[in-house]
Amino acid sequence: MAGPVVEALHLTKHFPVRGGFLARETAVVRAVDEVSFSIEPGRTLGLVGESGCGKTTTAKLVLLLEQPTAGMIRFEGRDLQTLDRTMLHGYRRSVQAVFQDPFASLNPRMRVDQIIAEPLVTHERLGSGEVAKRVARLLELVGLPDRSADLFPHEFSGGQRQRIAIARSLALSPKLVVLDEPVSALDVSIRAQILNLLRDLQAQLGLSYLFIAHDLAAVAHMSHTIAVMYLGRIVEIGDAATVAATPKHPYTQALFSAALPSHPGEKREEIILAGEVPSPLAPPAGCRFHPRCPHAMERCGREEPTLLREAGRLVACHLYEGVIPARS
Amino acid sequence: MKLLELRHLSTHYVSARGARVTRAVDDVSLTVGEGETLGIVGESGSGKTTLALSLLRLLPPAARIVSGEIWFEGEDLLTKSHREMRRVRGKRIAMILQDPLASLNPLFTVGDQVAEPLRVHEGASRGSAWARARELLRAVRIAAPETRVREYPHQLSGGMRQRIVGAIAISCGPRLLIADEPTTSLDLTIQAQYLQLLRDLQRDRGLSMIFITHNLGIVARMCDHVAVMYAGRLVEAGPVARIFSSAAHPYTQALLESIPRMADGRKRLTAIDGQPPDPVALPPGCAFHPRCPKVLDRCRKEAPPEVRVAASHTSRCWLAS
Structure with missing residues (x-):
C-alpha cells in the first residue's frame, strides 16, 4: 500500500480549566496545537520533548482515548470523523499500544494466556483451541517459552512482562503500535533486548510505530522520522539521522546537547538553557520558546513562526526565514 | 589524598528468623580522593x-554491616x-x-528546611540561619x-525542589556529597542545568562526590572514577576514560555495547542475554556467568578474585587474572 497508515492534520486538543462560580471555563490548556505528521507502513515516527510538551496527549488522540478539539486524523486516507461504528471498530483493532510500566499495565489476577487472548476474545469469535494456538504463536513471536501461558505476571521480570505487553498489543495484527516509553522502566541490560525485539517485529510484520521516549539516543536509534515538540507544537520534524546529527531549531539543539554523552571523550557544545518550560495555561506570545531561546529576536515575541523547509527537514523558527515576508 | 576508603565492606539483609541471608554488598573496597567524583553504576x-x-x-x-571498615577523614x-x-x-x-x-x-x-541543618549542627540563631x-x-x-524562602515545596517546580535539596545538602559545608540518582525525575534540559550546578558547587567548595546511577551517560559527563556493581560485588573499577575505552570485565563491556548511541543510526544493538x-x-x-558470553568452566564454580589490570584499574574476572 502506498499512502500513510495514519496521518494527523492540524490536530489540536485543548483542555478546559474550570473553576469559580458554577464551574465556568476559566482558561484552556493548549496541550496539542496544530500538530501534523504522517506515519508510513513499516516506519517509525519518534516523538520527543519534555514533560508537558503534549507527546502523550498526541498518543492518546491517535489511540482515540481523547477527542480532538480541532483537526483530523486520517486512517489509510479516510477521516476518522466520517467513519461509522464498524469502521471505527476496525481502526481500534489496527492501532494498539504498549505502555511504560509493565507492572501497572498487566492485570495481576489474570494468567498470561488470558491477558494475551483478551483482545482476541473481545474482537473475534474464535474457538478456545484456535485462541490457544494464536497465544502460543504470539508468545513465540516475542521470545517467551510456551509454559509462560499458565503463569501470572508476578512470576516474570520487568523485561519479560514488557514482552507479554508486546504480545498482547500484537494479538489483533495491528498496523500501528503506539510505544509510550516502552523501555524506560526496565533495567539497562534489558533495554537493548526489547529495542531489538521491537525492531525485529517491525521488519517481520511490517508494523508502524509511534515511538515516544525521553532517551534521545534510543529515539534516534529506533526512528525513521523524529518530531520534536515544545509546549504543544512541533518545532522541528524530519529524517531521524538528519535531525539527530544537525538539529536546526534552537530548542532541538539545546535538547540534543543536553542528552548525555555515550563516551567521556565525546566533545560537543553544551547549551544550558535558562529557566524552565512555561505553563501551558499561559504559553508565551509569539514563538513559545522565545523566553528561553539563546537566539531570540524582537520579532520572536510577536509572531509565531510556522514550519518551513530548511536543510531537508521542517523547522518552525524565524532564524531560518531568509526573507521576511511583507506585512499586510 | 584519600577522603574516603572502604575496606572489604559487606552488608547483608537477614530475614526474620535468620533463615535467609541476602548479600546486598559483598566485600567491596573502594576509595574517593579529595575533590574527586566517583560514579557507582549498577542495575536495580x-x-x-x-x-x-x-x-x-x-x-x-533487617540489614547488618557484617564486616569491613569505612575510613572517612582518618576515622x-x-x-x-x-x-x-x-x-x-x-x-x-x-x-x-x-x-x-x-x-x-x-x-x-x-x-x-534549608535553615534546619544550620540550627542543628551549628547552633545558629533563627535569624542568622x-x-x-x-x-x-x-x-x-x-x-x-x-x-522563595517563605514558600512551600508544592509551590515549586521539580527542578527547583531538587535545587532546594542541593542547598540543604551543602548548607553545613560537607566534605562528601552522595547523590543517589539525583536527576532521574528531571527533564533533560533541567537535568543539564542541575548537573552543571553540581559541577560548579564541587569546584567552588572542593567537594568530593559519589554519584549513584544506572546511567552510563551521567558517569561519562560527571565522574573521574567509576565502580561497576553486579549482584552486590564490585566487578570493575577504574578511571572513567579507561573503563569506557578498555573495560576488562565482560559485564562492563556488554553494558557499554548495549547502549544506543546517537551517531550509530539504526544499527542493531548488542543485547545482554538473560536478566x-x-x-x-x-x-x-x-554471579554474571549465566549471562556471560566468555564464560569458562571455572566461572561456574569459583568466584573470581579482584585483580589489578592496570594502575588503579581492577576487575573481578577469571579472564583478567
Whole structure:
C-alpha cells in the first residue's frame, strides 16, 4: 500500500480549566496545537520533548482515548470523523499500544494466556483451541517459552512482562503500535533486548510505530522520522539521522546537547538553557520558546513562526526565514 | 589524598528468623580522593543504594554491616556511636536522593528546611540561619530567594525542589556529597542545568562526590572514577576514560555495547542475554556467568578474585587474572 497508515492534520486538543462560580471555563490548556505528521507502513515516527510538551496527549488522540478539539486524523486516507461504528471498530483493532510500566499495565489476577487472548476474545469469535494456538504463536513471536501461558505476571521480570505487553498489543495484527516509553522502566541490560525485539517485529510484520521516549539516543536509534515538540507544537520534524546529527531549531539543539554523552571523550557544545518550560495555561506570545531561546529576536515575541523547509527537514523558527515576508 | 576508603565492606539483609541471608554488598573496597567524583553504576538490586546507606549507617533494621571498615577523614565510621554518627550526617557527609518531593517536608517552608541543618549542627540563631538560607538559595541559582524562602515545596517546580535539596545538602559545608540518582525525575534540559550546578558547587567548595546511577551517560559527563556493581560485588573499577575505552570485565563491556548511541543510526544493538539475578538466590561462582558470553568452566564454580589490570584499574574476572 502506498499512502500513510495514519496521518494527523492540524490536530489540536485543548483542555478546559474550570473553576469559580458554577464551574465556568476559566482558561484552556493548549496541550496539542496544530500538530501534523504522517506515519508510513513499516516506519517509525519518534516523538520527543519534555514533560508537558503534549507527546502523550498526541498518543492518546491517535489511540482515540481523547477527542480532538480541532483537526483530523486520517486512517489509510479516510477521516476518522466520517467513519461509522464498524469502521471505527476496525481502526481500534489496527492501532494498539504498549505502555511504560509493565507492572501497572498487566492485570495481576489474570494468567498470561488470558491477558494475551483478551483482545482476541473481545474482537473475534474464535474457538478456545484456535485462541490457544494464536497465544502460543504470539508468545513465540516475542521470545517467551510456551509454559509462560499458565503463569501470572508476578512470576516474570520487568523485561519479560514488557514482552507479554508486546504480545498482547500484537494479538489483533495491528498496523500501528503506539510505544509510550516502552523501555524506560526496565533495567539497562534489558533495554537493548526489547529495542531489538521491537525492531525485529517491525521488519517481520511490517508494523508502524509511534515511538515516544525521553532517551534521545534510543529515539534516534529506533526512528525513521523524529518530531520534536515544545509546549504543544512541533518545532522541528524530519529524517531521524538528519535531525539527530544537525538539529536546526534552537530548542532541538539545546535538547540534543543536553542528552548525555555515550563516551567521556565525546566533545560537543553544551547549551544550558535558562529557566524552565512555561505553563501551558499561559504559553508565551509569539514563538513559545522565545523566553528561553539563546537566539531570540524582537520579532520572536510577536509572531509565531510556522514550519518551513530548511536543510531537508521542517523547522518552525524565524532564524531560518531568509526573507521576511511583507506585512499586510 | 584519600577522603574516603572502604575496606572489604559487606552488608547483608537477614530475614526474620535468620533463615535467609541476602548479600546486598559483598566485600567491596573502594576509595574517593579529595575533590574527586566517583560514579557507582549498577542495575536495580546490584547493591549500589545499600552501599551508600551503609556509608551513612542509615540501613533498615533487617540489614547488618557484617564486616569491613569505612575510613572517612582518618576515622573508622563503623566504630562511632549513633550520637557521633548524627554529627557526621548532614554536616560532613550529605546526601541527595532521587525524589525531591520525598526529601522535603510539605508542611514546612523552604527557609525552615534549608535553615534546619544550620540550627542543628551549628547552633545558629533563627535569624542568622534564615539569612544563610537565602544565600544558599542564591548559590543554587534560585531566582528571587527572598520570596522563595517563605514558600512551600508544592509551590515549586521539580527542578527547583531538587535545587532546594542541593542547598540543604551543602548548607553545613560537607566534605562528601552522595547523590543517589539525583536527576532521574528531571527533564533533560533541567537535568543539564542541575548537573552543571553540581559541577560548579564541587569546584567552588572542593567537594568530593559519589554519584549513584544506572546511567552510563551521567558517569561519562560527571565522574573521574567509576565502580561497576553486579549482584552486590564490585566487578570493575577504574578511571572513567579507561573503563569506557578498555573495560576488562565482560559485564562492563556488554553494558557499554548495549547502549544506543546517537551517531550509530539504526544499527542493531548488542543485547545482554538473560536478566539480572535474584539477590536472594545468586548463581554459584561468578554471579554474571549465566549471562556471560566468555564464560569458562571455572566461572561456574569459583568466584573470581579482584585483580589489578592496570594502575588503579581492577576487575573481578577469571579472564583478567
